[in-house]
Amino acid sequence: MARNTRINLFTITFILICIGIVMIYSASSIYAWERYKDSLFFLKRHLSFLIIGSILTFLVMGIDYKRFRRWAKPLLAVSILLLVLVLIPHIGREIAGARRWFRIKFISFQPSELANIAIIIYIADFITRKSDYIKTFWRGFLPPMFILGTVALLILVQPDLGTVLALGIVIFIMLFVAGVRVSYLLSVILASLPILYILIFNVPYRKARIMSFLNPWLDPKGSGFQVIQSQIALGSGGIFGVGLGHSKQKLFYLPAAHTDFIFSIIGEELGLLGTVGVIILLIIFIQQGLKIIKNAADKFGYFLSLGLVLMISLKGIINIGVSCGILPTKGLPLPFISYGGSSFIFDLISVGILMNIARTGEYP
DSSP, rough: HHHHHHHHHHHHHHHHHHHHHHHHHHHHHHHHHHHHHTTTTTHHHHHHHHHHHHHHHHHHHHHHHGHHHHHHHHHHHHHHHHHHTTTTTTTTTEETEEEEEEEEETTTEEEEHHHHHHHHHHHHHHHTTTTTTTIIIIIIIIIHHHHHHHHHHHHTTOOOOOHHHHHHHHHHHHHHTTTOOOOHHHHHHHHHHHHHHHHHHHHHHHHHHHHHHHGGGGTTTTTHHHHHHHHHHHHHHHTTOSTTTSSTTTTTTTTTTTTTTTHHHHHHHHHHHHHHHHHHHHHHHHHHHHHHHHTTTHHHHHHEEEEEHHHHHHHHHHHHHHHHSOOOOOOOOOOOTTTOHHHHHHHHHHHHHHHHHHHOOOEE
C-alpha cells in the first residue's frame, strides 16, 4: 500500500507538471517573442527549474525525513536571515515595488518559499517535542506564535500579504490538530482582524484588489482588468475550449497568463473539461496526501506531511478561486503548473518529503 501511494502521488505530480509544461509554452510563447525575441524563453527557464527541483527532490527522498528534526532550528534561522537580507537594497531584487527575490544568474530565488517549508518543519518538530505542554499558553502556544509572527512580519515588509495569510492558515490548522486550545487560536485571530483591516484598506493597491473583487466593473480598465479578462478567458472556452494554442486572452489581454492566471488559459483553450480535469488531479493529489498523513509512522511525520499537504492544497485552492473571481487576487501560483522558479522547486521538494514519509508509513 505504501508503494502504491508513492506511485500514485508521483504519477499525479508528473501529469500536472506535463500539463504545466504544455500550458506555459502555450500561454507565454507570444509574450516571450515580443519581449525577448525567443518564444521558448519561459519554457526553457521552466525546464531548468524542473531539472533543479527534480535533483533536489531525489536528494530529499534519499534522506530519512526524521533527520529534518535536527535541522529544524538551523533551517529556520537560515530562512529568517535570508528574509532579512532580501530587504536590503542591492542584495534583494525589487520588482514592481516588492523586494522578495534574490537574483542568481537566471534564477530568482524567493526566500519566503524556503521559509514556508522551514516553519512547517519547525512546528512539526515543536509539536512532537512539546506534546505534553501543547495545551499550555506559555510553553505550548506562545513559542510557535512568536516564530510565526517573526516570519510573517518579515514577509509582510516585502510586502507579501497573500503568503502570510496562507502560511498562517496552515500553521493554525497544524496547532489546532495538535490540540492547542481553540480559545488561544481564536484570540489571536480576533486580535489580528484590526491589523488585517489596516493592511488591506490603508494600502491603496490592496484596497483596489478588494474593490475589484467585489465589483470588477467599477474599474474595468484598472484594478478590475485582470479579473474581468480572467473570467472572459474561462467563459469563452465553453465545454471543449477554443483549442490548444488558440487563446486570445494571452495576446496581451490577460496579465500574468503563464503564472498566476494559467488556470484561466487552461479554461479558454481546453474548456470546462480541461479545468475540471486539473481540479480532479489536484483532488486526487490531496487524497493521496491524506493517506500519507493518516499512515505516518510517527508524530513528526504526521504533522510534517499535514503541513506540506495543506500548503500545496491551499495554494491550489486560492489560485483557482482567484482565477474564477471567487477570491481576491493573491498572487499565488498554481502548484506544479504555473511558471515560477522557487515556488515550483519547493513544491517539488515537498512532494519528495511526502514520498519519503510514505515510504516509512504503517499501511494496512
